Amino acid sequence: MAKRSDTLETVLLAVELLRRIPRCRKVTASELHQQLKHAGMERELRTIQRQLEMLSEHFEIERDDSSKPYGYRWLEQAKALAVPNLTPQESVLLQLAEEHLKNLLPPRLMKSMDAFFSQARRNLGPESSARLEREWPGKVRVVATSQPLLPPKIVPGVFEAVSEALYSNHWLHIEYKNAGGKRTSADVMPLGLVQQGSRLYLVCRYQGFDNERNLALHRIAAAEVSTLTFDRPKTFDLKRYDDDGRFGFGEGEKVRLAFRIERSAGLHLMESPLSTDQQVVERKDGQLEITATVIDSSMLEWWLRGFGEAVTDIKKLPANINKN
Structure with a gap:
């Protein structure tokens, strides 16, 4: 009985690793180890390394062993891990979700859904028989309630750092330029990410203060995730903050x-x-x-x-x- 359980655990780990190996870049065993840890799957690094060695031998996965740490990625033409039993209805739901969630989820969480989004796009492709579902995104639209504005440009890397610090409850070091052009450096505790119209705002607390502030992401000139973590304030509730x-x-x-x-x-x-x-x-x-x-x-x-x-x-x- 114990052997069956160990076998199932091995299969589940293999599936999770196959889902998380990207195409566009190489990922290391340590990076996958951290991803699994954040997802609640505690495994030894050596166990993950052994699994990756085995998977690279049986799947179309490139293993770059020219230098350590080794990097892994799916070959460009590989089929990767197919997502089974995704219906046309589920596909159109995922297609709409991808568009509306891209600014509200950490990039690495969005990347973890790549297999689902790719399968949804294939299911609704021009060669598919799901004509009605393929037409649906062109039949619905969210419209502005005021004069539409183009979203302000966010410095590359800022959204990724902000969302990662928010997701993992890590302090964030920022360089911020206010509306008057004054530039300051600060360590902030990220508490929420809010999209208002075409703009994104970070709700945070400055180190040493217990009140919340809203910072426009496009005014953050640089952001770096600290190694220091914090306990999220139990008194803060983003919905109540918005309702107020x-x-x-x-x-x-x-x-x-x-x-x-x-x-x-x-x-x-x-x-x-x-x-x-x-x-x-x-x-x-x-x-x-x-x-x-x-x-x-x-x-x-x-x-x-x-x-x-x-x-x-x-x-x-x-x-x-x-x-x-």
């Missing part, structure tokens, strides 16, 4: 907002309310009188100003005031 309006340039303060708006301009608020406690009164003069509990922020101000003269009589009262 921190990306609307607010301080988390709730107010009871009241305003009047022309019906034609405010009709969409009856379909998509500002809050769960929103109240709407239709006035005889054709205007809508709206009250709702919201986070007070600069974004709220910009939103209200966007209506111009269609919005009048704006009031902000404490959120705990009697609503009746």
